[in-house]
Amino acid sequence: xxxxxxxxxSLMIAQKFDNLTISRFLFYxxxxxxxxxxxxxxxxxxxxxxxxxxxxxRSCVRHKGLFGILILFSLNNVSHFNENLxxxxxxxxxxxxxxxxxxxxxPLKSSHLYHAHAGLTNQW
Numbered sequence: 001x002x003x004x005x006x007x008x009x010s011l012m013i014a015q016k017f018d019n020l021t022i023s024r025f026l027f028y029x030x031x032x033x034x035x036x037x038x039x040x041x042x043x044x045x046x047x048x049x050x051x052x053x054x055x056x057x058r059s060c061v062r063h064k065g066l067f068g069i070l071i072l073f074s075l076n077n078v079s080h081f082n083e084n085l086x087x088x089x090x091x092x093x094x095x096x097x098x099x100x101x102x103x104x105x106x107p108l109k110s111s112h113l114y115h116a117h118a119g120l121t122n123q124w
Contacts, residue, residue: 013052019060026052027065030072039076046072047082054085063093067101 012022026049034042046069053061066089073083090097 013055019056023053023056023060023062023065027062027068030069034072042072043076043078046076046078050078050082050085050089054089058089058092061089061093063090063096064101066090066093067097 012025030045030049033045037045049069053066066086070086070090072078073086
């Protein structure tokens with residue numbers, strides 16, 4: 001049984017799990033599960049994770065994990081809506097970011113070393 005669809009995250013929230021526990025689980029799940037999934041399944045998992053993280057208490061969502069997901073977004077063609085949600089969450093914690101967090105690698109087929117758009121959006 002996977003985390004596919006928004007139902008997995010909303011169920012955890014409805015069960016009143018601790019927000020920090022949910023956040024940690026989602027980051028762990030993303031690291032473990034994405035390796036073995038197809039492109040469409042990866043995209044669905046990432047979008048579910050972002051929707052769930054977005055409704056959690058921001059203090060329970062680590063900025064380093066969000067930057068890690070941003071890298072995965074650029075590689076998996078996630079929708080602009082979900083990318084915007086992620087960028088809003090990152091923007092709220094930008095003061096905690098390091099240079100390593102801000103240098104997001106470009107997608108594989110790009111001729112640039114870093115994804116310049118990731119650092120130049122209006123939300124940041």
